[in-house]
Amino acid sequence: MSAEDSGMPSEASFARLALAEHASMLADAAYHLIPTTRDRDARQGEYVAAAAPLVAAARRLLELAVMFERIKGTSWEQVxxxxxxxxxxxxxxxxQAERDFRERFLRAWLQPARADEVLVSADRLTHMADRLRTYIASRRDPDDQSATIQLEPMSDLxxxxxxxxxxxMLKALATDQQISDSDRHEMELGLCRRKIELYEDLAAQDSENTELREALAGARARLAELRSS
Known part of the structure; x- marks a missing residue:
């Protein structure tokens, strides 16, 4: 299974889509403040009440923008x-927002079946991307066909x-009393599966690499051991 076939976009794609999703929600939330035709019927203070939540939403948008920039390699100095x-x-x-996202992404990657519990599944991410493509198409300049949503696959690196x-992360969680033994066990199973996927792909590209074959054999043996425990 190659990275392109795994169905799991890159971490940066997850972060970028979260930013795009929130931006579209903020744009829709602000839209009703634009028309002036209902002003006569508005109660006093109505527009203040409507605008106030947008400030908190904008702060969250900034947080998501910083998070995406960090994940794609932007330094704290530049931020x-x-x-x-x-x-x-x-x-x-x-x-802290960056650390929380990175941990949730790792857990989703290790346990795809439970990804929606901690972040979002790859399937739902695809649906979000499709919805945003439709959103962009309905608002973009007809001459700008480049504006869309793209999800980049994970590289081997x-x-x-x-x-x-x-x-x-698993080493750090070894003494964490808030994580159950069964949850740790499932995450380690997931890690072994991800190792095997990568080593198999790399071995297909370099079948003569002895060190790689040994790593693959070790990961398979560890997976069998975890499954029997």
């Missing part, structure tokens, strides 16, 4: 520059990086 704050202030303000991150 701070664009917000006219220090690097440290940017990290303190948005760092990203999959390898995620395996390292997932291994570190």
């Amino acid at each position: 701070g520059i664009d917000l006219s704050i220090s690097r440290q202030a940017a990290h303190e303000r948005f760092g 990203e999959r390898s990086t995620l395996i390292a991150r997932a291994s570190a």
Whole structure:
């Protein structure tokens, strides 16, 4: 199974789609403030009440934008520059949101059957993308055919990086009393499956790589051990 066939878009695609989804919701929420034809019937303070929630929504949009920028490699220094704050202030303000998203993404990647519980499944992400494509098509300039939604597949490098991150996360969770033994066990099963997927793909590209074949055999043996425990 190649990365393109796995049905799991890249982490950056998940973050970018969350940003696009929220932006479309904010745009729709703000739309009713534009027409003036019902102004005579509006109660006093109605437009203040309608505008106030948009401020909180805009703050969330900014958080999602920062999160996406970080996942695609933008430095905290650059984020701070664009917000006219220090690097440290940017990290303190948005760092936890980034960490939370990355952990939820890892869990969704390790346990696809439970992805909707922690983030969003790959299937639902595809539906979101289709809905946003329709949204964009209904509003874009007819001459601009480039405006759309694209989901990038994971590269082998990203999959390898995620395996390292997932291994570190599971090690950190080993003593976490809030995580059940069964949940840890399921995540480790998922990690073994993801290792096997990657090693099989890489072995197909380099069948003479002895180290890779040994890693694949080790992952398969560990998976069998976990399944029997």
